Amino acid sequence: MMDKATQLLNPMKVQDDMEVNKPDTATRILDVAERLFVEHGFEATSLRMITQQAEVNLAAVNYHFGSKDALFESVFMRRIGPFVAACLAELDALEQSGQALTAEALVLTFIKPCLMLSKDPTKGGALFVRLMSRTLVENHRLLREALNQQYSVFVQRYTSAFQAALPQFETEDIAWRMHFAFGVMFNAFAGNDVLKIFVRSQVVSARDPDMVVKHLVPFVVAGLTAPV
Amino acid sequence: MMDKATQLLNPMKVQDDMEVNKPDTATRILDVAERLFVEHGFEATSLRMITQQAEVNLAAVNYHFGSKDALFESVFMRRIGPFVAACLAELDALEQSGQALTAEALVLTFIKPCLMLSKDPTKGGALFVRLMSRTLVENHRLLREALNQQYSVFVQRYTSAFQAALPQFETEDIAWRMHFAFGVMFNAFAGNDVLKIFVRSQVVSARDPDMVVKHLVPFVVAGLTAPV
DNA sequence: ATCAAATTAAAACGTAAGTTTCAAACGCTT
DNA sequence: AAGCGTTTGAAACTTACGTTTTAATTTGAT
Structure with missing residues (x-):
């Protein structure tokens, strides 16, 4: 996993994307998870709901954050x-x-x-x-x-x-x-x-x-x- | 299912219980569910947690209340x-x-x-x-x-x-x-x-x-x- | 261009959830 | 005591969950 510091040094990456202004996977997950956690609560929000709306693969959550618990902590922090x-x-x-x-x-x-x-x-x-x-x-x-x-x-x-x-x-x-x-x-x-x-x-x-x-x-x- | 009105007309039932002051199944479920819903929230509280602590059979919830949703409604109402x-x-x-x-x-x-x-x-x-x-x-x-x-x-x-x-x-x-x-x-x-x-x-x-x-x-x- | 690392994708795994089934036990009336 | 509706018990069912695995793909440096 590439850390944030490295990403910030390479902002050209987003310019290569077909869709403009589409944040990277981890950020999309954080954004969607934040909204869903607020709307439905932690337990009632499944990783599948999050990954579908964020348009990322299911495994991306565990890859970038480790677990659902850790994702919540990241969202909050x-x-x-x-x-x-x-x-x-x-x-x-x-x-x-x-x-x-x-x-x-x-x-x-x-x-x-x-x-x-x-x-x-x-x-x-x-x-x-x-x-x-x-x-x-x-x-x-x-x-x-x-x-x-x-x-x-x-x-x-x-x-x-x-x-x-x-x-x-x-x-x-x-x-x-x-x-x-x-x-x-x-x-x-x-x-x-x-x-x-x-x-x-x-x-x-x-x-x-x-x-x-x-x-x-x-x-x-x-x-x-x-x-x- | 016997309704509440009928139960209230037959208070002798509780006297037959071996354990004194032990409420009937539906009430025990309501009491435990209320506490667990408060402590852990609706989604994080499983019927198995409730029925174990209430010392009733798992199926008793669906028998007396119909569903977990309906149980919550009963608890609240x-x-x-x-x-x-x-x-x-x-x-x-x-x-x-x-x-x-x-x-x-x-x-x-x-x-x-x-x-x-x-x-x-x-x-x-x-x-x-x-x-x-x-x-x-x-x-x-x-x-x-x-x-x-x-x-x-x-x-x-x-x-x-x-x-x-x-x-x-x-x-x-x-x-x-x-x-x-x-x-x-x-x-x-x-x-x-x-x-x-x-x-x-x-x-x-x-x-x-x-x-x-x-x-x-x-x-x-x-x-x-x-x-x- | 190549290679290694990082990321994404698809599928499967094991578990626990709510619910249903059906037989056994109980309680009350006759 | 018998019979019948009510309640309980044990088990299985279906589904969805978080997680893991493995392979494919992309990325960045050499």
Whole structure:
């Protein structure tokens, strides 16, 4: 298997393809797998569904990724790194800007990357947050280990920042509020709507990311800053 | 197959059992299936896992419920009806009590049934809300149809109530806030914690329902009543 | 042009899934 | 006690899954 670094050094390869802009096999698998994992979940998505829609051979998955488990990990890891990095960059920028460290400003450091991703199809679009959401409830063992080791800094940074922004609250209160706040935000961008179980067409279903943010920010900020 | 009504007329049957308090086959299947569906999801739970743990024969599932799909529907429907009824009863009680129709009071009409269920193992305990949560993201087609027809009144009643409690907001704003509010509440009781993906032990993980409520109510009420 | 490595293709493998079958056991009425 | 509908039990069936194997093909460097 040729590694990514080698591929990037030879971009002419794609020009030889008959079909223009058709990504290589591994990328096509990742793209289709991401969409199907989000739509149907990990277990309900078969390698045959993936390879058919990606127009690649069945064996290509095991050749490029090793196993279905490893494919899922690759799908997830492709997105999580850049996303966390974007959030931390926003945090850095805010802290070094000299602006007041308010709850709203902190919320926006998370929302802006979400919004950016939601609008960029090449970065998985709105699919990524939905993938996170599904991953959360499906609770993959392997993923937990890797994420704990690599991205615990994400929570630590936000915890410190919120403690600085909301000094009037105790650590435990802040933990609860962060728990709720990130929950709402993730579910909002993922389009999870409990009420949609019961009624057919909610206004909320038309999920324009900008509209989500417009209503989401006041709600979350109010929750975070509410008196105990 | 003997129907439930007939069974209830013959309670002596259980007394004949060697093992005391051992529910009948169908109930044992429902109980185990509920737990496994919550823990592993619908697709990842096999009928063989269920029947082994329930100590019943494999064919019993198809005999009593018809199919795995139908079993899931039975598992879900056993809980949703009483839960919605409990919420509506709280709503009725509140509206007829003459108390002020505040956002907090409305929130409590939802939270009290959640809390009640969470503490009653015979009613599925905390499992039910987690089942709702998983069902939401797994998005079963069959279930949607049934729920839309039966329980749209749930959303309608709460929508009317919140419109009365928050007359200063427009209908669309209220729809968004309800969307967020019910999302937080469901996820709180379901124990879904996005941050738990990144760090091993959150305080929130120790999920005492009373603690959840204590922190949840101020957060949700603040979000619902925040100025636009 | 040639050769070795990387990739793709087709087929088969072993396993586990949901479902079905049919006989045995049980429970209730007569 | 007999008979009949209900329930349970053990086994087999069909299908689909993830994976492996082997050969064909393509690719890139010599």
